[in-house]
Amino acid sequence: MKKIAFILFLSILSNSVFPNTNFNTVSSGVFDDFALTITATNGTVLKLIANEETDQNSFQSGQVVCWVTRPAVGYKFSHWTGNVSWNRLMANVVMTRTKTVTAVFEKDY
Numbered sequence: 001m002k003k004i005a006f007i008l009f010l011s012i013l014s015n016s017v018f019p020n021t022n023f024n025t026v027s028s029g030v031f032d033d034f035a036l037t038i039t040a041t042n043g044t045v046l047k048l049i050a051n052e053e054t055d056q057n058s059f060q061s062g063q064v065v066c067w068v069t070r071p072a073v074g075y076k077f078s079h080w081t082g083n084v085s086w087n088r089l090m091a092n093v094v095m096t097r098t099k100t101v102t103a104v105f106e107k108d109y
Helices: 002-017
Strands: 033-040 043-049 052-054 058-060 064-071 075-082 090-094 099-107
Touching: 033 043, 033 064, 043 099, 064 075, 064 099
Parallel strands: 033 099
Antiparallel strands: 033 058, 043 052, 043 064, 064 090, 075 099
């Protein structure tokens, strides 16, 4: 009985202290957007979201963007520079901040 009375007391207290507050709200629905700038010479980079090509340059925080390099004829992909440092042809990137990157292609002898 004491447990029920205490729970009832807390319920009344929370309603009087926070009368119009919805404690079931998980998120405000507001997301940060981050810019993505990709440059490439002697090739291109496709941006995919859920396997669909996009020309977006701004993405929500936490959104996954797949980058796919496509070298021009006579060139091959070498590596990335900028806010990333890897040499993968394809990469799934989680947008957690603004990113500026360059896809570096070199002559394919």
